[in-house]
Amino acid sequence: xxxxxxxxxxxxxxxxxxxxxxxxxxxxxxxxxxxxxxxxxxxxxxxxxxxxxxxxxxxxxxxxxxxxxxxxxxxxxxxxxxxxxxxxxxxxxxxxxxxxxxxxxxxxxxx
Numbered sequence: 295x296x297x298x299x300x301x302x303x304x305x306x307x308x309x310x311x312x313x314x315x316x317x318x319x320x321x322x323x324x325x326x327x328x329x330x331x332x333x334x335x336x337x338x339x340x341x342x343x344x345x346x347x348x349x350x351x352x353x354x355x356x357x358x359x360x361x362x363x364x365x366x367x368x369x370x371x372x373x374x375x376x377x378x379x380x381x382x383x384x385x386x387x388x389x390x391x392x393x394x395x396x397x398x399x400x401x402x403x404x405x
Contacts, residue, residue, distance in 0.1 A: 305381050309351045315375060322349075323374035325366070339399070340372040341365040349373035 307319050322344035340360065348371055349358050360372045394402040 309354055309356045312351055315351055319380055320375045321378055323376050339368055340370045341368040342374045343371050
């Protein structure tokens with residue numbers, strides 16, 4: 295594979311289609327086992343889902359929401375998205391525009 299010039303855009307998501315995130319670009323990282331073996335490793339209080347109540351695209355914005363509801367012993371539900379098996383790169387520049395919540399107990403992240 296030939297090296298790409300650093301000023302060439304190779305991946306982008308402007309979240310301009312309302313509804314669920316684009317399935318050709320994003321996977322959900324959902325909990326499929328009990329919290330003790332789910333592998334998150336940080337003792338999160340969320341049960342991660344792919345429900346539209348937890349993740350939706352509206353008005354050009356990806357919204358990931360925390361909902362206070364008990365699922366399998368976890369007091370909240372939320373969502374995790376990733377590009378695993380959809381897109382990866384070794385070198386380059388990443389630009390992200392995000393608004394994070396503030397407060398005790400929150401740990402929003404973009405990796």
